Amino acid sequence: MLKKTTVNQLSDLASALMEKGTLVAPVREDAGFQFREITDAKRVDLNFHNTVISPKSVFFPQTEDFVRYRTGRPMQEAEPVEPQGKPLILFGVRPCDVKSFEIMDIHFSGTGDVDPYWQARREAAAIIGYAFDLGAPAEPEEFYQTLGIGAADPEGSDIFMVRRGDDLLLKSITGKGEALLTGMGGLAGASADDEKFFDDTVAAGRDFKTRFTCVDAEVITKKLEDLFHNTDFWEKASNACLSCGVCTFACPTCYCFDICDETLFQQGTRRRVWDACMFTDFTLEASGHNPRTKVYQRLRQKINHKYSYHVRKYGVISCVGCGRCTRYCPVNIDIFSIVEEAMKA
Amino acid sequence: MAVSFQQIEEKLKTEARRLLESGEVSLVLAWGKGYDEKHPMPYVAKCPSDADGIVFNEYCTHNPARYLVRYPRGTKIAVAVKAADSRAVVQLIQEDKVKRRDLVILGIPVYGIKNPKTGELIDGKTTCGLYNPVLYDVLIGEEVHGQPVSSPYAVLAEYEAMDRDARFAFWKKELDRCIRCYACRKACPMCYCDPCFIDQRKPRWGEKSPEPAGNLMYHLTRFHHLAGRCIDCGECSRACPVDIPLYLFHKKVAKDCEEMFGQAAGMSIEDKPVLVNFRMEDSDKILE
Numbered sequence: 092m093l094k095k096t097t098v099n100q101l102s103d104l105a106s107a108l109m110e111k112g113t114l115v116a117p118v119r120e121d122a123g124f125q126f127r128e129i130t131d132a133k134r135v136d137l138n139f140h141n142t143v144i145s146p147k148s149v150f151f152p153q154t155e156d157f158v159r160y161r162t163g164r165p166m167q168e169a170e171p172v173e174p175q176g177k178p179l180i181l182f183g184v185r186p187c188d189v190k191s192f193e194i195m196d197i198h199f200s201g202t203g204d205v206d207p208y209w210q211a212r213r214e215a216a217a218i219i220g221y222a223f224d225l226g227a228p229a230e231p232e233e234f235y236q237t238l239g240i241g242a243a244d245p246e247g248s249d250i251f252m253v254r255r256g257d258d259l260l261l262k263s264i265t266g267k268g269e270a271l272l273t274g275m276g277g278l279a280g281a282s283a284d285d286e287k288f289f290d291d292t293v294a295a296g297r298d299f300k301t302r303f304t305c306v307d308a309e310v311i312t313k314k315l316e317d318l319f320h321n322t323d324f325w326e327k328a329s330n331a332c333l334s335c336g337v338c339t340f341a342c343p344t345c346y347c348f349d350i351c352d353e354t355l356f357q358q359g360t361r362r363r364v365w366d367a368c369m370f371t372d373f374t375l376e377a378s379g380h381n382p383r384t385k386v387y388q389r390l391r392q393k394i395n396h397k398y399s400y401h402v403r404k405y406g407v408i409s410c411v412g413c414g415r416c417t418r419y420c421p422v423n424i425d426i427f428s429i430v431e432e433a434m435k436a
Numbered sequence: 437m438a439v440s441f442q443q444i445e446e447k448l449k450t451e452a453r454r455l456l457e458s459g460e461v462s463l464v465l466a467w468g469k470g471y472d473e474k475h476p477m478p479y480v481a482k483c484p485s486d487a488d489g490i491v492f493n494e495y496c497t498h499n500p501a502r503y504l505v506r507y508p509r510g511t512k513i514a515v516a517v518k519a520a521d522s523r524a525v526v527q528l529i530q531e532d533k534v535k536r537r538d539l540v541i542l543g544i545p546v547y548g549i550k551n552p553k554t555g556e557l558i559d560g561k562t563t564c565g566l567y568n569p570v571l572y573d574v575l576i577g578e579e580v581h582g583q584p585v586s587s588p589y590a591v592l593a594e595y596e597a598m599d600r601d602a603r604f605a606f607w608k609k610e611l612d613r614c615i616r617c618y619a620c621r622k623a624c625p626m627c628y629c630d631p632c633f634i635d636q637r638k639p640r641w642g643e644k645s646p647e648p649a650g651n652l653m654y655h656l657t658r659f660h661h662l663a664g665r666c667i668d669c670g671e672c673s674r675a676c677p678v679d680i681p682l683y684l685f686h687k688k689v690a691k692d693c694e695e696m697f698g699q700a701a702g703m704s705i706e707d708k709p710v711l712v713n714f715r716m717e718d719s720d721k722i723l724e
């Protein structure tokens with residue numbers, strides 16, 4: 092089913108969606124766009140390229156409480172925090188980010204060890220994807236096409252949106268999307284011409300150029316395995332690296348976390364908090380031993396995890412080429428260049 | 437500028453090659469090619485042929501002094517520095533993290549460096565606003581004179597006009613969006629503690645989760661650990677993925693220190709860090 096509205100009626104669309112569940116959508120903030128829970132429909136803003144932090148934070152928030160307790164009280168009084176399964180609509184997700192959910196599903200549910208918090212939100216969510224603007228060139232940091240992701244791929248979304256001038260075309264992709272679209276007022280029917288535009292955009296999105304070097308998962312995996320002990324290579328790649336958390340926190344496919352007990356005035360919370368393999372203390376063991384003390388070892392881990400270990404274990408590269416890690420790296424380290432260098436090495 | 441970025445780059449390459457060929461140093465810290473011209477990156481040359489990879493253009497914001505403490509003590513290092521970067525070198529010498537005799541300082545007088553993210557000129561607003569390095573062994577280019585000097589503290593006027601509550605509200609709003617990626621401390625040449633207080637677990641000074649209380653703990657402590665030591669390169673603020681104007685707080689503390697102790701950080705290797713040094717004539721304002 093294809094329906095349409097106009098970008099000027101975006102807040103009406105947002106209001107209609109808010110009646111169906113919690114709406115999470117891009118909003119403009121001081122530091123750029125972020126996905127936020129919407130309380131004021133007027134704040135939804137589609138004039139963005141992509142958000143600073145990826146939408147993984149919607150299913151896997153930076154802080155997630157598991158148990159609340161009071162210190163000094165018996166364990167039986169502790170209260171577990173139940174997973175949240177309220178209907179959720181995640182609006183305006185770019186195709187590369189939609190693809191990341193599929194990769195994250197492997198870890199949070201696909202291996203059989205189900206993370207109830209991730210799964211509850213994921214199942215309760217309808218994803219409304221949004222094609223990149225094919226009229227503007229890709230940003231220099233992006234390379235999703237290299238990884239086989241089109242700029243207007245609707246797969247993985249429940250509803251997919253394409254902008255046509257001032258019109259916004261919405262097409263249902265799954266049954267869930269169809270049900271959502273059917274139940275919504277205020278949308279106009281689309282013409283045969285709109286149908287054609289939608290399909291043409293999806294097709295054109297596949298040829299939309301981002302930086303390109305063909306990355307064959309099997310080849311890069313092997314290359315990186317061969318390079319593991321090439322300290323020169325990794326030192327060169329990481330000479331500038333600061334060992335901060337920007338690249339992993341912004342990344343849609345990084346999922347490492349730490350579980351901490353945090354207490355304030357006897358009120359305790361056991362929670363998970365994002366962690367990053369780039370932090371010095373990430374691998375610090377209780378004995379005091381740290382197997383990765385050098386910056387190059389940490390950067391090597393990050394690249395290998397995404398482009399080698401992940402392929403060996405799950406058959407797919409754990410990167411969607413969104414370019415956030417490069418865009419926000421304070422010293423301009425570019426994962427794509429490292430992968431390219433590795434292919435050449 | 438009388439000397440172009442291109443000429444500076446050529447001179448840097450020549451000096452780096454010479455120093456590595458003669459064996460005077462074992463590495464040169466400068467800038468190199470990034471994924472495009474707008475994004476050069478910190479670079480290390482370890483052999484004469486590496487010198488060809490050195491780049492210098494208007495986007496070379498990074499502070500190479502940040503990397504000095506990464507190498508074992510006694511390593512002979514040549515470090516390319518802009519004005520603020522040179523102050524970091526001086527401050528590190530004062531703090532005995534590096535020895536003057538182990539360094540060859542390649543000083544670059546320059547103006548017109550820009551933040552690639554915003555296109556803004558990097559001047560007194562987000563850095564110290566100086567054009568000439570305060571200390572160098574080899575001058576790369578020519579000293580800049582006659583260029584209007586912008587005060588590093590002028591940008592504080594608006595902030596200083598706020599009352600206590602307004603300031604607190606200002607910082608609360610800014611710091612609430614911190615995601616605790618720690619890029620600020622990691623980009624900072626003066627943040628070399630291992631472990632950083634915020635990573636300590638026993639005792640724990642602040643929560644790991646990015647919530648208001650822990651964010652305030654992290655930043656207020658870091659701001660004060662940098663009192664009299666921050667050399668105003670602005671790298672912390674540029675590193676921040678959510679654009680928190682950390683430079684405002686650092687500048688305010690730097691200004692207070694300068695007023696109280698008559699000394700700015702990293703200006704002379706004869707100085708001692710103000711909060712380490714005790715002098716009878718020191719201001720007591722800090723105790724008030």
Ligand code: SF4
Pocket residue numbers: 331332333334335336337338339369416419420421422423424
């Ligand atoms: S690659 Fe960049 S963002 Fe990632 S840890 Fe290193 S400096 Fe930080």
Ligand code: SF4
Pocket residue numbers: 338341342343344345397409410411412413414415416417426
């Ligand atoms: S590694 Fe970088 S480009 Fe790949 S998904 Fe993560 S942030 Fe995006």
Ligand code: SF4
Pocket residue numbers: 620623624625626627662665666667668669670671672673683686
């Ligand atoms: S606190 Fe910021 S401005 Fe000051 S020295 Fe560190 S990075 Fe530079």
Ligand code: SF4
Pocket residue numbers: 613614615616617618619620621675676677678679680
């Ligand atoms: S760089 Fe910015 S977001 Fe990251 S810890 Fe520092 S202030 Fe917070």
